[in-house]
Amino acid sequence: MKLIDRKYINLVYEFSVSDFKLREQGTVLGFIWTLLHPLLMFGILYMLFAKRLGVGIEHYGIYLLIGILHWNFFSTATTQGLKSIMMRREMLRNICIPMTAIVISSVLTVFISFMFEMVILVGFLLFLKIGFSAAMLLFPVIVLIQLLLIIGISLVLSCLNVYFKDMQHIWDILLRIGFFLTPIFYPISMFVSKAKMSLYLLNPLTQFIVFARDVLLYKKLPSFISVFSIFLCVVFLFATAYIIFKKLEDGIMERI
Numbered sequence: 001m002k003l004i005d006r007k008y009i010n011l012v013y014e015f016s017v018s019d020f021k022l023r024e025q026g027t028v029l030g031f032i033w034t035l036l037h038p039l040l041m042f043g044i045l046y047m048l049f050a051k052r053l054g055v056g057i058e059h060y061g062i063y064l065l066i067g068i069l070h071w072n073f074f075s076t077a078t079t080q081g082l083k084s085i086m087m088r089r090e091m092l093r094n095i096c097i098p099m100t101a102i103v104i105s106s107v108l109t110v111f112i113s114f115m116f117e118m119v120i121l122v123g124f125l126l127f128l129k130i131g132f133s134a135a136m137l138l139f140p141v142i143v144l145i146q147l148l149l150i151i152g153i154s155l156v157l158s159c160l161n162v163y164f165k166d167m168q169h170i171w172d173i174l175l176r177i178g179f180f181l182t183p184i185f186y187p188i189s190m191f192v193s194k195a196k197m198s199l200y201l202l203n204p205l206t207q208f209i210v211f212a213r214d215v216l217l218y219k220k221l222p223s224f225i226s227v228f229s230i231f232l233c234v235v236f237l238f239a240t241a242y243i244i245f246k247k248l249e250d251g252i253m254e255r256i
Contacts, residue, residue: 008098011101012105012108013105016105016109016112019105020109020113035116038072041072045184045185046061046064048185049064049186057187058217059217061124062125062217065120065124066121067183071184073114073117073150075175075178076113077107077111077114077150077154078157078171078175079168080106080154081107081154081157082157082160083168084102085256093256099253103245130217133215135219135221138221138227139216141227143212146208149238151241152242153237156245159244182203182205182206183206183210188200188210211227
């Protein structure tokens, strides 16, 4: 079954929606928690760093919130993608369904939550009277490229999680390190010299957060070359991840 096949797309859609309902327990409280979780994290980081790291940053609250939402999307989605095959192993043993659909739907479940979290960001933008600009139209493109990156990483992680039992713990440690190496609550220029800036920007998540802040907060278009370059890199990574996944697919079935 191909990725662009209608039956495949319907399967991924059904898995994504049903998983989202189960994850949020189909209740109003579950939906509210989807919005409350990033707000709690935002509140704690804002109280800790607004008067220290936020000095000189216009609308530091929005600056911080953009970083938190993009980081939460990345960390939660890749973690769910990593666990997806093992969580569905009983189904995979009994029903012939594409394993890629399991991984992709787990990521899209988190993506749905991310879309609801965007309501918080829009609310802040309206409250602080940050006007609309044409640059904001690029934001959905940035999010879709990030989504493609997350799916690619999740495909690889889901394979590794089948072959190596400690993969979940390793990824959790890497995410903790990545949180502090990504400019979520601090400006890059505060800790990184101009000479080392290009090396720091090799972190793709840093690029996405910088792009999002440019279009939403500073109302300016990022460099076309930068956006196109990261897009090509993500497409290459996704294609490589998909090929690796398909080659290991038979071995995965034997191990689950």
